Amino acid sequence: MSEIIGKESFKHVSYLWDHAKAAELAGDEVALLLYRSNLLGADLRLTNYGGGNTSCKAIAKDPLTGLDTEVMWIKGSGGDIGTLTRSGLAALYVDRLRSLENVYRGIEHEDEMVELFNHCIYDLASKAPSIDTPLHGFLPFKHIDHLHPDAAIAIAAAKDGKRITQELFNGEIGWVEWQRPGFDLGLKLRECLNDNPGIKGIMLGSHGLFTWGDTAYESYVNTLTVIEQCAEYLEANYGKKRPVFGGAKLADVPAELRKKQAAALAPVLRGFCSSERHMVGHFTDDARVLEFTNSNDLDRLAPLGTSCPDHFLRTKISPLVLDLAPDADLSDAEALKNALAPAFEAYRAMYKEYYETCKHPNSPAMRDPNPVIILYPGIGMFSFSKDKQTARVAAEFYINAINVMKGAEAISEYTSLPRQEAFNIEYWLLEEAKLQRMPKPKPLSGKIALVTGSAGGIGKAIAKKFVQEGAVVILNDLNAERLDGAAEEFKTAFGKDAYATAQLDVTNADQIQQAFDTASLAFGGIDIVVNNAGLSISKTIEDHTQKDWDLLYDVLVKGQFLVTQAAVQVLKKQAIGGDIVNIVSKNALVSGPNNAGYGSAKAAQLHLSRLNAAELGADKIRVNVVNPDAVISDSNIWAGGWAEGRAKAYGITVEELPAYYAKRTLLGEIILPDDIANACFALVGGLMKKSTGNVLNVDGGVAMAFVR
Structure with a gap:
């Protein structure tokens, strides 16, 4: 068969079988089951995520008797065949599973059979058996595929699907009327096979398709062949009887x-x-x-x-x-x-x-x-x-x-x-x-967050924390290369559904709007906005230029204003409240040398936060502040001469800065990006949903920065 069948035989499904790879798995039927399952699950035309089921039956040693016994390995409850691994399989004694027919009390007692599956478990590390287990167990074939291919269900859901199935396959595919999956449906499949010996599959009315083979490869090819035939039949009939879906009512929209x-x-x-x-x-x-x-x-x-x-x-x-x-x-x-x-x-x-x-x-x-x-x-x-x-x-x-x-x-x-x-x-x-049995939702489940400057330093730490607590995030940064790196990191750590990306200059109103449009298209809106993007310039009043001043106020103050303004528009559309957290600084409260532009801009950010909190409370939009100090690790703020400027102001070297900042705090601690992330989570995680207008210091304890 392997010499005859190849990918050129299929137009409507993907033939992915690699004989060389399969040969490496020869003799291990379970490995071949997983290989076949993953190939089938990789093509959404064959079955959808989490849908369908696959199984194999093979001889194994009974651990109690040492004798050979037939065992069925089958996708466990809640699994997905496209990503199935051994840990996702249930393994059951075939003879015990079939013997449950002796205690089956009829369809009105269907659900009680599921508990009895546990008495048939062969592998104690098994995944919980699914409701489809008896559908596979009562069929005698070594390898079985139960899929939900669109092409087959289109026939199964047609008013006269049974007749079409009979005519299309010349009686080689059986038909079982719609019935909820369970023990009785397994008996119906066996009955259909007994009444139609030699068939190569069974169509389940309104439901899906069962196909099989003596080997993993034969089952795979049989499955593809039947689905291909269904798809060819549909293609030949599109528009033949009448225009597809009755023709277009609306013209295409750009x-x-x-x-x-x-x-x-x-x-x-x-x-x-x-x-x-x-x-x-x-x-x-x-x-x-x-x-x-x-x-x-x-x-x-x-x-x-x-x-x-x-x-x-x-x-x-x-x-x-x-x-x-x-x-x-x-x-x-x-x-x-x-x-x-x-x-x-x-x-x-x-x-x-x-x-x-x-x-x-x-x-x-x-x-x-x-x-x-x-x-x-x-x-x-x-x-x-x-x-x-x-x-x-x-x-x-x-x-x-x-x-x-x-x-x-x-x-x-x-x-x-x-x-x-x-x-x-x-x-x-x-x-x-x-x-x-599903895990309890995490505190930020269902929440959508945009953290400005989230491709590095504090911003990335906040974004990671939010995703770890259940949120999805819009990663963004001014630097495209840095943003690409963060996106790859998040994809590896959390998967593609955890984030979206947007290049963002917080001084550019158009880019801000595009970032929020990205949030709306990717996730539906926004719940949490963290104004974190920033920079720093440390110079004496004599050395400060107007360009320095404008840049600081553009990024820190106008940026916070513009991002908040855009966020409020989305939050009010949703009318379900939300959180705005502004990353400000100890410098908003403490007067220090060589800090006129940065410190005063931070003070403006702090008071703007208070003003926004006062205005937005009626809409259940909370506005709070986190005041960090001396977060040196992986932070852009220490680039561009800031570290040198602060070291000069304090009469020390750059290398001495971390210890210097820690030593001057009440707790004697170095502040890390994760500390700021934890503070942000404390404000938005649900326990402080009745608090707004607050300032949370995360600086190791700087008495001069106490709010008073």
Whole structure:
């Protein structure tokens, strides 16, 4: 088979198998399972993040008897096949798993079987087995793939999908009607195979695809071949019966306008979606999204919701479609909020009715009634969730759902899950138990922070601290090379969803606006702004030039003013409060030599902070100050002659400065960037949410800098 099949055989899926690499894994079926799984998960056309399941069965030594026994390795609960490792697998005795049929009491007692899976565990270090475990266990094949490919689900979700499947594959793919995953569905798959010996896969109505093989490679190729055939069939039918999605209702909008409108609207949407907890957003104007949102069929199809359970769990019962013209004037935030409020109220009412109509006596309490997916015709799609990754993945899932609707409509008529079935999935007690096992949110989960000058020194330490505590950040700096280095560092440490970047000169109003637009497009808005960017010049009054003076006041005072001004516009659009923290200095309070420009600019920053706190309190926007002193490590402030100037003022050498500064403090401590980061977190981490207008000294104790 390896000589016949190659990547040239596939147009609609990615053939990634490397025979040389696979040969290195020969004899280790589990390693081959992981290899196959990772390849399948690398192509989002085959399955979405966290979706689907893969397994293998192989002979292993029973640790109790020493005899050979058949063991099934399968992706554990909550895993992702694209990133699956051995630690993410569950391993179960096959004979014990199948023997559970003897105690199965019927579909009304389905959920109790999950606990019994634990009695079948072979490897005590196993991940918890997922609800899909019996679906793989009752099929006899050595290697099995259960995926959610768009092309297959389009057929599975078509009104006459069963007939199409039969005709397309000449009876070689079986069909099992929609049923919630569980023990009984595993028995139904076995029954389908027994009734149709020799089939090479099974289509699950509205759900997905099962395929298999005797080896990892045979399973991989069989899976790709079946999906390729589905995709070819859809492609041949696009536009044949009628234009895709009924044709375009709206003309294309230029990309620049789409981004402008999305950046203006995102904070308003985020405010509505954060009525119960802070949400992080994601925006995409992907061509597939625009084809759907600009179409005549949008109003008919969008309310139907999705079909595949994985799509539904991520995207909710249905999206909210905005009644806004693509070129609508979005400049008046209050008018915009008033215009959109009825749509959100109606969505929440719809969701409450859905819950009340479908709930069972033991259903969990109703969850957040706000939409996850919001469609803006002509502009694109917004998604909101607890963190950036979840919001981004929700958008990916809805694109999968769009692909499914497109395909189903091309060959037949799209059908979604019935509302009751959708509810039974969303409020499944096993799903609720999974949610309850999730780690407790970190203090800054759902928060978005912009720290000026965050590519080095104090700014980078603050940004790191915020990400470690759950926030996402907009990294920025005047120096592009320094910014690129920080971005690479954050990507390695925290992953791509933890940050966005913007080159920023805090004296440039256009760049400031672009930075906040970046925050809105990447994450939906802003919650925390730290005015940290700065520089220092130490000269006698005689040596100080007007250029020195202007530069200090431009960066420190005007920069803080302009950034705060732009931040307030976004914060007021959201109407969920926020934090502004200004990194000032001990020098704002202490008079010292050779410091007229820097010290007076710092004093202006301090008083500007007080003024802003007084003005913004009614909007729940807190403004507080951190006053550092002598933070030498990795700081730009010590470049450009400042260290030499301060050493000269004190009559010491530059090398003696750290010890000199520590010695003169009450605590005798050297101050580090992390100390300032911890102070910022103390102000924004939630424990001081009723405090504003404060000054927090982080200087080791300088009595002259005590606020009085």
